[in-house]
Amino acid sequence: MNPNASTSYLLPSLAYIFVIVVVVALAYLTTVVVAKLYGGRYSANNIKIVERLNISNDKSLWLIELAEKHYFIAVDKNGIYKIDEIDGDKLTFIEQSEKGKMPFMALLKDKMKRPQNDDE
Structure with a gap:
């Protein structure tokens, strides 16, 4: 060789x-x-998007902070609609680390430990 x-x-x-x-x-x-x-x-000096929730591909709900006021708006393919103005004192902000986010491996291990039911 x-x-x-x-x-x-x-x-x-x-x-x-x-x-x-x-x-x-x-x-x-x-x-x-x-x-x-x-x-x-998604942020500027005076406008901040606090939260965004997608409802479907073309519909979402947004919580926007503008000049120390909070607005709850809906966005779809036809436009933007103001739903309500919310007092900032009534909002509860949770830090990202407190939301109960688990690392992927922890979620996978937890899912693998649980017995799977076909009825669900």
């Missing part, structure tokens, strides 16, 4: 692995840069 034969396959394999790592790293860096550039697109 020729010892150079194994190295002749090793170098192209390492080159392919290197290219894949570079592509994945560039994709990751691109998403980080795009997130930083467009992450604040």
Whole structure:
């Protein structure tokens, strides 16, 4: 067996692995840069979107803070409709970490532990 034969396959394999790592790293860096550039697109100095709830593909409910007042609006493909003006003192804001968000692996483990019922 020729010892150079194994190295002749090793170098192209390492080159392919290197290219894949570079592509994945560039994709990751691109998403980080795009997130930083467009992450604040829903806020300005005087207007802030506090919460948004999608009802369907073209309908959503928004809670907007504008000049220290809160507005509850509906948005659909035909327009934007003011539902109500809400006193900011009546709103309860929950921090993102307090919402009970579980990491994906914890959710998966919890789901796998529970017995599945076909009736549900």
